[in-house]
Structures are given as C-alpha cells and as structure tokens.
Amino acid sequence: MSREPVRRSRVEWLVAALFGLTALAGVGLLLVYVLGGQTQVEGVLLAIALGSLGVGIVLWAQDLMVTPVVVEERHPYGSDPVIAADLDATLDEEAGFTRRRLLVGMLLTALAGLAAALAIPVLSLGPAPGRELFTTAWRPGKRLVGADGTPIRATDIPIDSLVTVFPEGDAGSADSQTLLIRVPPGLLRLDPSRASWAPEGYVAYSKVCTHAGCPVGLYRASERKLICPCHQSTFDVLTGATPVFGPAARALPQLPIRLQDDGTFVADGDFPEPVGPSFWNQTS
Amino acid sequence: MTDRPRSDAGATELDRLIGWLDERTGFAEVARGALRKVFPDHWSFLLGEVALFCYVVLVATGVFLTFFFAADSRPVTYDGPYVPLRGAQVSAAFDSVMRLSFEVRAGLLMRQIHHWAAVVFVAAIVIHVCRIFFTGAFRRPREINWLVGFGILVLALAAGFTGYSLPDDLLSGTGLRIFYSVAEAIPFIGPWFAYLFFGGEFPTVELLGRLYVFHIMLIPALMIGGITVHLAILWIQKHTQYPGGRARETNVVGRHFWPGQVFRSTGLFLLTAAIIAVVGGLVQINPVWVYGPFVPFAVSSPAQPDWYIGWLEGALRLGPNWEPTILGVTIPSLFLPGIVVPTVLFGGFALWPFIEARLSGDHREHHILQWPWQAPARLAIGSAVLTLFVVLTIAGGNDVLAVFLHVGVEELTQTLRILAFVAPLIVAAIAYRLAIERRRRDAEEEQ
Numbered sequence: 001m002s003r004e005p006v007r008r009s010r011v012e013w014l015v016a017a018l019f020g021l022t023a024l025a026g027v028g029l030l031l032v033y034v035l036g037g038q039t040q041v042e043g044v045l046l047a048i049a050l051g052s053l054g055v056g057i058v059l060w061a062q063d064l065m066v067t068p069v070v071v072e073e074r075h076p077y078g079s080d081p082v083i084a085a086d087l088d089a090t091l092d093e094e095a096g097f098t099r100r101r102l103l104v105g106m107l108l109t110a111l112a113g114l115a116a117a118l119a120i121p122v123l124s125l126g127p128a129p130g131r132e133l134f135t136t137a138w139r140p141g142k143r144l145v146g147a148d149g150t151p152i153r154a155t156d157i158p159i160d161s162l163v164t165v166f167p168e169g170d171a172g173s174a175d176s177q178t179l180l181i182r183v184p185p186g187l188l189r190l191d192p193s194r195a196s197w198a199p200e201g202y203v204a205y206s207k208v209c210t211h212a213g214c215p216v217g218l219y220r221a222s223e224r225k226l227i228c229p230c231h232q233s234t235f236d237v238l239t240g241a242t243p244v245f246g247p248a249a250r251a252l253p254q255l256p257i258r259l260q261d262d263g264t265f266v267a268d269g270d271f272p273e274p275v276g277p278s279f280w281n282q283t284s
Numbered sequence: 285m286t287d288r289p290r291s292d293a294g295a296t297e298l299d300r301l302i303g304w305l306d307e308r309t310g311f312a313e314v315a316r317g318a319l320r321k322v323f324p325d326h327w328s329f330l331l332g333e334v335a336l337f338c339y340v341v342l343v344a345t346g347v348f349l350t351f352f353f354a355a356d357s358r359p360v361t362y363d364g365p366y367v368p369l370r371g372a373q374v375s376a377a378f379d380s381v382m383r384l385s386f387e388v389r390a391g392l393l394m395r396q397i398h399h400w401a402a403v404v405f406v407a408a409i410v411i412h413v414c415r416i417f418f419t420g421a422f423r424r425p426r427e428i429n430w431l432v433g434f435g436i437l438v439l440a441l442a443a444g445f446t447g448y449s450l451p452d453d454l455l456s457g458t459g460l461r462i463f464y465s466v467a468e469a470i471p472f473i474g475p476w477f478a479y480l481f482f483g484g485e486f487p488t489v490e491l492l493g494r495l496y497v498f499h500i501m502l503i504p505a506l507m508i509g510g511i512t513v514h515l516a517i518l519w520i521q522k523h524t525q526y527p528g529g530r531a532r533e534t535n536v537v538g539r540h541f542w543p544g545q546v547f548r549s550t551g552l553f554l555l556t557a558a559i560i561a562v563v564g565g566l567v568q569i570n571p572v573w574v575y576g577p578f579v580p581f582a583v584s585s586p587a588q589p590d591w592y593i594g595w596l597e598g599a600l601r602l603g604p605n606w607e608p609t610i611l612g613v614t615i616p617s618l619f620l621p622g623i624v625v626p627t628v629l630f631g632g633f634a635l636w637p638f639i640e641a642r643l644s645g646d647h648r649e650h651h652i653l654q655w656p657w658q659a660p661a662r663l664a665i666g667s668a669v670l671t672l673f674v675v676l677t678i679a680g681g682n683d684v685l686a687v688f689l690h691v692g693v694e695e696l697t698q699t700l701r702i703l704a705f706v707a708p709l710i711v712a713a714i715a716y717r718l719a720i721e722r723r724r725r726d727a728e729e730e731q
Contacts, residue, residue, distance in 0.1 A: 070322055214583050
C-alpha cells in the first residue's frame with residue numbers, strides 16, 4: 001500500500017505526457033496541412049494524435065479511477081398483468097375496434113387503396129423492359145467500326161487476333177459490343193446454317209458474357225478460346241463460342257457479317273438471340 | 285419550487301448547468317440512473333463497440349467526401365495532375381474522385397480512411413455476430429435485437445457496395461454490371477426490377493445519382509435508426525454475461541457506466557480511429573486511377589471486390605452452368621448462386637434464434653452466456669457456415685490464386701466446387717466432436 005501513491009503519480013505523469021503528445025501531433029498535422037499536405041505523414045500524425053489520447057484515457061480509467069465490480073439485480077421484462085390488460089382495453093375498447101367491424105374493414109381497404117396509389121410513382125423510376133432486351137443496335141448493312149468510330153478493315157486484323165467492334169454510329173455501345181476474331185478459315189466448325197456468317201475465317205460474337213454480363217475480354221489464341229475475366233467462363237471460338245468451362249450456360253450470340261469489296265465489314269442482321277445474361281422471360 | 289436557490293456557496297459551473305437543465309427537464313434522476321448502470325466486462329463485448337466507432341468514423345469522413353464528390357455520369361475530359369489519364373474521357377463523378385485524391389489537401393487521406401473504415405466496419409460486425417452466435421446471446425429475450433442487428437448488417441453491406449460503386453471506375457462499373465445481371469435473374473420480375481432500379485437497360489445515366497442517394501441518405505438514416513434501437517434494447521434488457529464468479533441469471537456483475545466504462549469506451553473509440561487513420565494514411569486502397577474510368581466494353585483483370593462481397597462473387601464463379609428451360613421459362617444460371625444461395629443463407633441467419641428454439645425446445649430466458657462448446661450442434665452449424673463462407677471467398681479470387689499456386693483455373697475451380705460441399709461437413713464434424721469431448725471433460729472435472 002505504501003508504494004501505491006508513487007506508482008499513481010507516475011501513471012498520472014504518463015497520461016499527462018500522452019495528452020501533451022496529442023496536442024503536439026495535432027499542431028504537427030496542422031503544419032503539414034498548411035505546408036501543402038502529405039498523405040502518409042498526415043495519416044501517421046492523425047493516428048498519433050488519436051492514439052495517444054486514447055491510450056491516455058484508457059490508462060486514466062484503469063489506473064487512476066476506482067471502478068469496483070458491483071452487482072445489479074435484473075428485473076422481469078413482462079409488465080404487471082393488470083397494466084397489460086389495461087393497455088389492451090385502452091387500445092381496443094375506447095376506440096371500439098372490436099365492435100365496429102365494418103369501419104375497421106373499410107379503414108383497412110382505404111389504407112390499402114391509398115398505399116397502392118402512393119406506391120405507383122415507383123413505376124416512374126424506369127421504363128418497362130420491352131424489346132430492347134432482345135435487340136441491339138446491329139441492323140443489316142451496319143458497318144463494323146472500332147471504339148473510335150473508324151471502320152475496321154480485314155487487313156487490320158492479323159490471324160489469331162481480335163478487335164472490339166461496334167455498329168457504325170454506336171461506338172462504345174454496351175449491348176452492341178462485339179468481338180471480331182480472325183482464325184485460319186479451315187478450322188471453323190460452325191453450324192452449317194451459319195456457314196456464310198464468318199467470311200474467310202472472320203467471325204463475330206457478342207462481347208457481353210452470357211453469364212453475368214461482363215465484357216469477355218481475354219483471348220487465349222493458342223486454344224482459340226475466349227475467357228471472361230470476371231468468372232472465367234470459357235467459350236470455344238471455333239464451334240460458335242459454345243461454353244466449354246465455367247458458369248456460363250449459353251453460347252455467345254454470333255453476329256452474321258459480310259466482307260465488302262473495300263475490305264470493310266457490314267452486319268447481315270442483328271444477333272439471333274438476346275445478348276448477355278439469361279432472364280426468366282427470355283423465350284417469350 | 286420555481287425559484288429554488290441553486291447557487292449555494294461552492295457550487296461549480298457544472299453544478300449550475302445541471303441545475304439549470306434539471307429545473308427545466310428533470311433529467312438529473314434519469315442521468316443518475318444511467319451513469320450508475322452496470323455493464324459486465326469482457327473483451328468480446330467490445331466488438332460491437334468497435335463496429336459502432338467505425339460507423340462514427342465513416343460518417344465523419346463521409347460528410348467531408350460529399351463536399352467534393354459529384355454524382356454525375358456526364359462525360360468530361362480529365363485535365364488534372366495525374367499525367368497518364370490526362371486528356372481521357374471520364375465521367376464527372378470519376379473526375380471529382382480524381383480531384384479529391386490528387387488536388388484536395390488531405391482528400392486522399394479522407395478517402396482512404398473512409399474506405400478502410402468500411403472494410404473494418406463490416407469485419408467488426410461479422411466478428412461481433414460470431415460472438416453473439418457462438419455464445420448463444422441471441423436466445424430469448426434477445427431474438428429481437430438479433431433481428432435488428434441482422435438489419436444493420438444488411439444495411440452495412442448495401443452501404444459498402446453502393447459506396448464502392450460511386451467513383452465510376454472500371455472496377456466498380458464491372459461490379460454494377462454483375463449486380464444488374466443478378467437482379468435480372470430474380471424470378472419473373474427480374475428485368476422489371478432491374479429496369480426500375482437502374483432506370484433502364486445497363487448502363488444508365490440515372491444510376492450514379494440513385495446510388496448516391498442510397499449511400500449518403502437512405503442507408504445511413506436507416507442505419508442510425510437501427511443502431512439507436514439496437515442500443516436502446518441492449519440498455520433496457522441489460523447486457524448478458526459469461527458464467528462464473530457471482531454471475532447469475534438474475535443479476536448483472538460489472539462496473540458502473542460512469543466513469544470506468546465511458547472512459548474505456550472513449551479510449552477504444554480513439555484507438556479504433558487511430559488504427560484506421562494510420563492504415564488509411566499508409567496503405568493504399570481502391571486506387572481508381574490505376575483501374576481507369578468505367579467503359580462498358582472493357583474490364584479490369586483481376587477484378588476483386590471488397591472482402592465482404594467476395595463470397596457472393598465466389599458463389600457466382602463456382603455456380604454450375606445449368607440453365608434449364610421449363611414450360612417455356614428459362615431459369616438463368618445466375619439464379620442458383622446469385623439468388624437462391626444468398627436468400628437461404630441470409631434467411632437462415634435472420635431466423636436462427638427461432639430455428640434453434642424450435643429445434644432445441646428451449647424457450648426459456650437466458651442471461652448467462654454459453655461457451656461455444658456447451659452447444660455442440662450450434663457450434664457445428666456455425667463452423668460449417670463460416671467454412672462455406674471461407675471457401676466461397678477463396679473462390680472469389682480463384683484467378684489470382686491459380687496464378688499464385690501455379691495451377692490451372694479450371695482445376696482449382698473444380699476443387700473448390702467439391703470443397704464447398706465437403707469442407708463445411710468435415711469442419712462441422714470436427715467441431716462437434718471437439719465440443720462433445722470438451723463438455724465431457726468439464727463434466728468430469730466438476731465431479
């Protein structure tokens with residue numbers, strides 16, 4: 001017991017010093033800010049200011065305060081049954097809910113009608129999904145252009161490479177983004193009905209992943225597979241971008257294209273199926 | 285009564301202020317009761333406090349950020365000091381985040397503290413929930429506060445996701461695109477819901493403004509309401525306590541709210557803020573200038589969300605490529621991992637106190653906590669869910685992990701698909717076994 005006062009005053013000094021450090025760090029932070037600011041130094045000084053204040057306060061509580069352990073009784077939660085019954089009576093009988101069934105019924109009907117009317121503005125938040133889920137900006141005769149809007153020429157694409165294309169006038173479009181890939185012509189094994197869709201080994205698929213809609217941005221040229229970087233769905237370019245691995249279940253829709261005499265490409269129509277992830281009413 | 289003299293000799297300024305207030309409100313009696321309230325001491329009771337303090341840091345830094353951020357997707361040309369992006373077409377929102385990061389003094393510090401605080405906030409909530417779960421603190425009469433807490437956790441996730449999406453960088457744009465696709469997979473109303481929320485087909489100009497309203501107004505307002513109710517119920521019901529010592533079901537053993545608990549909690553607040561400040565100052569987070577502005581036809585790879593979204597991303601990555609068409613209705617492959625799995629997990633989570641009471645038949649009140657091994661079945665189920673969470677989170681980074689481990693993504697994904705089912709069962713069995721043994725040892729020692 002005799003040593004107690006000595007220790008206490010030491011802690012008191014320490015706490016005082018910590019509070020002083022907070023003040024210093026605060027002034028330092030102010031200086032750094034005025035001199036132009038520096039993120040790392042600001043963070044460290046702020047942490048010192050807050051931290052030494054925090055340590056000081058905790059030490060104060062732990063060592064300089066008498067905080068005995070005490071016992072408090074709990075009380076039961078439920079109210080006195082008489083009071084509960086009285087609440088029930090007050091709520092119900094004075095307003096007459098149980099006696100006036102008709103009015104209660106009509107009141108609820110009124111509230112339901114009002115709620116419906118008040119909820120209607122929610123529908124203003126967006127248009128009803130119509131045909132645009134099923135279509136893109138591709139139309140027969142639309143020229144294939146790059147992200148900067150300039151037409152893509154067959155000679156721009158070396159074998160086993162690819163370029164992102166858009167319909168002319170819609171460069172950068174999210175749902176019309178398409179990959180134009182050049183593979184050696186003999187390798188393609190497309191459905192016979194689509195034989196004319198890929199002239200001279202140039203084949204075009206929607207770039208919107210059929211799994212979760214990410215742009216299918218990776219191409220493994222050695223295997224001729226497209227890979228979606230989001231969830232690793234993998235599509236075989238040679239067989240019509242059919243899914244061969246990962247969570248995607250549908251092939252990337254293929255865009256029918258024609259090679260023009262001037263070396264540019266045009267679309268022969270829109271994608272035959274909706275692009276992007278599937279949705280419930282997709283087949284309707 | 286009205287002019288009772290309060291200014292006795294020796295009265296301090298504080299006495300006078302209290303007197304002034306008490307004469308007008310009678311608050312002294314309430315305040316005295318509050319200051320004398322008893323709170324049990326245990327380190328694990330501080331986890332919820334850490335979450336609360338993170339929320340304070342989030343509001344403080346967030347208010348600062350709102351003074352600079354522009355929720356505007358109109359295109360502008362970037363001409364700020366970050367040379368690699370100079371001349372690039374970016375949205376006004378991205379531009380404002382760049383300005384905040386490079387030109388506003390202490391702006392980057394505030395941004396990084398805000399983001400780190402969000403990361404720690406959700407972590408603190410999750411660990412707090414684990415403590416509540418494994419010690420049975422949710423049992424009657426505290427089911428009600430479990431539900432409120434569940435609401436706060438969902439709000440925290442929503443706040444995190446909306447905040448992550450605001451800078452309009454490539455990473456957040458990819459996240460939104462996936463969110464839109466998952467929304468489309470909601471049975472039957474999916475496309476309608478997605479169109480109402482986004483304002484049309486992705487991407488829309490309305491979206492940023494809407495996310496902003498959610499992030500800085502609707503979610504924080506609900507969260508403040510939720511936290512207030514959470515704490516009020518805690519206050520009214522009194523805290524639980526661990527067994528041992530003088531603790532009984534009928535009492536609370538601890539220290540008075542004032543001064544010990546108030547001082548310790550204030551210290552804890554300052555230390556929490558200090559740690560977030562130093563991390564926010566020294567450790568870069570979400571460098572949007574590296575990702576670049578959002579363009580719908582590009583994607584950053586590898587793309588990783590914040591940690592608490594990783595398990596949802598992992599579920600999508602492990603999802604089977606099933607897309608059956610039944611009676612002319614296509615069930616999207618996203619439906620199972622994107623809608624069913626989260627609904628089942630969150631639903632079971634929210635209703636757990638009622639499920640457990642039904643299964644165990646224990647409907648009594650409990651104020652003494654259990655050690656995790658005292659309820660082996662609960663420990664097993666909780667460990668299984670946590671294991672699933674870990675496997676899915678790992679799956680959310682399968683591409684990065686595959687490179688790191690020098691294995692193919694395909695093999696790793698297949699392995700993780702199996703692990704998602706097997707690992708939780710194994711962990712549950714081990715946890716159950718250990719708990720039973722520990723319980724038996726405890727019983728033997730008591731004899």
